[in-house]
Amino acid sequence: MSYTAWILLTASLVGLSCGIIGVFLILRKTAMMADAISHTVLLGIVLAFIVTREVSGTAMLIGGILAGLLTAFLVQALHTLDVQHDASMGIVFTTLFAIGVILIATSIGNAHLDVQHALMGEITFIPFHTITLPIIGEIPQATAMLLFVFLVVLISIVAFYKEWKITTFDPALAASLGIPVLLMHYVFMGLVSVTTVASFDAVGAIMVVAMLITPAASAYLWTDKLSLMIVLSGGFGVVSALVGYWIAAWIDTSISGSMAFATGLVFLLSFIFSAAHGLIAKRMKPEIGT
Template identity: 60%
Template sequence: MSYEAWIILTGSLVGVTCGIIGCFLILRRMAMLADAISHTVLLGIVGAFLVSNSLDGIYMLIGAAIVGLMTAWLVQVLHSTGIQTDASIGVVFTSLFALGVVLITLYAGNIHLDVDHALMGDITFVPWNTVEIAGMSLGPKAVWMLGSVLFLNLLLIGLFYKELKLTSFDPQMAVAIGIPVAFIHYLLMGMLSLSTVASFDSVGAILVVAMLIVPGATAYLLTDRLSIMLVISAIVGVCSAVVGYYLAVCLNVSIAGAMASVAGLLFALTFVLSPTHGLLAKWKARRGFKQSNA
C-alpha cells in the first residue's frame, strides 16, 4: 500500500473503533467521560513506560486500561458521595491528566512522547513505524494495534450486545432481571480505554475525542435503532478520515485537526437536515401543525 493509503486506513480505523464505542457512550449520556479517559490515559502510558522502560504497544494498552478503569471508578466514587457527575469528571480528568504531564516532564523528556504529541498526535509518521518479521514489513504497528482492538471490541459487542443495549436504554430494568450492570459498565470502560490508547499515539487526544463523540452523535440524529446507529457511526468515522486527509493535504494543515473538523461539519449538516430530528424537519412539522390549527 502507498504512504497515503496507510494514513487514510489508520484514520478510518480510528473512526470505526472509536465511533462504535461512542454510540454506547452517547446513549448512556457519558460523552464527557470519553473526553476524560482520552486524556487521563496519558498517565497510563507514562506509567507503563516508567515501569517497563519501553513504548511497546502491549505495555501501553495495559497501562491505559488500568488508568481508564481507575478514571471511571473514581468518577463513580465521587458521584456516589453526592458530587455532580460533571464536577466529578472535571476533578478526576484534570488531576490525572496533569499528573501525567508532570511525569512526562520529569522522567520522559528524552523520548518522543510530549504534551503536543499527546494532544495532536503525528499520523504522518505512522507508515514508517512498521511490524517486521524475518526482515519482511507487514505494515504499520498502529494499523495492527487498531485492527486488533477493533476486532476485540466487535467480539465483545457481539457477545454482550443484549446486555449493552439494555443497560444503555434502561439500567433499572437490567438490574431487575439480573444483568450485572456494574460488570457491563466497566467492560465498556475497558473497551473505551483500549480504543483510546490504540488511537492515542497516532492521532492524539483531540481526534480521539472527536471520533468518540461526533460520529455517534451524528448517527443518533439519523436513526432510532442501535444496530443501524453503530453502522452509521462507523461510516461517518471513515468519511471523516478520508475527506479530512485530502482537506489537510489541500490546505497544508494538521491531518488530525482536519479529520476532526470534517466530523464536526458532518454533524452540523445532519443537525440541520436530519429527516426526523433535524432543525429543518422540526421547522416543517411546527409549520404544518400551525397551519392545521389555523
C-alpha cells in the same frame, strides 16, 4: 500499500472503533467520559513507559486501560459522595492528566513522548514504524494495534448486544434480569480505554474525543434504531477521516486536526438535513392543530 493509504486506513480504523463505542457513550449520557479518559490514559502510558521504556505495545495498552478504569472508578466514587457527575469528571481527569504531564516533564527525558504528541498525535509517522505479521506481512504497528482493537470492540458489541442494549436503556430492568450492570459498566469503560489508547499514539487526544462523540451524535440525529445508529456512526467516522485528510492536503495543515474538524462538518450537515431530527425536517413538519 502506499504511504497515503496506510494513513487513511489507520484513521479509518480509529473512526470505526470510536464510532461504535461512541454510540453507547451518547446513549448512556456519559459522552464527556470520553474526554476524561482520552486525557487520563496519558498517565497510564507514561507509567507504562517508565517501567518498560517503550511507548507502544502491550504495556501501553495495559497502562492505558488501568488508567481508564481508575478514572471511571474515581468518578463513580466521587459521585456516590454527592459530588455532581460532571464535576467529578472534571476533578478526576484534570488531576490525573496533570500528573501525567508532570511525569513527562520530570521523568521521561528525551523519549518520543511529549504533550504536543499527546494532544495531536503523529499520524504522518505511522507508515515508518512497521511489524511483520503472519499472512498479512509488513504492516504499520499502530495500524495492526488498531485493527486488533477494532475486532475486539466489534466482537464484544455483537456478542453481548442484548446486554449492552438493556443496560444502556434500562439499568434497573437489567439488574432485575440478573445482568451484572456494574460489571458491564466497567467492561464498557475498559473498551473505551483500550480504543482510546490504541488511537492515542496515531491521532492524539483531540481527534480521539472528536471521533468518540461527534459521529455518534450525528448518527443519533438520523435514526432511533440502535443497530443502524452503530453502523452510521462507524461510517461517519470513516468519512470524517477521509474528508479530513483531503482538507489537510488541500490547505497543508494538521491531519488529525482536520479530521476532527471534518467530524464537525458531518454533524452540521446531519443537524440541518437529517430526515428524522434535522432542522429542515422539523421546519417542514405541520404544526399540531393546524
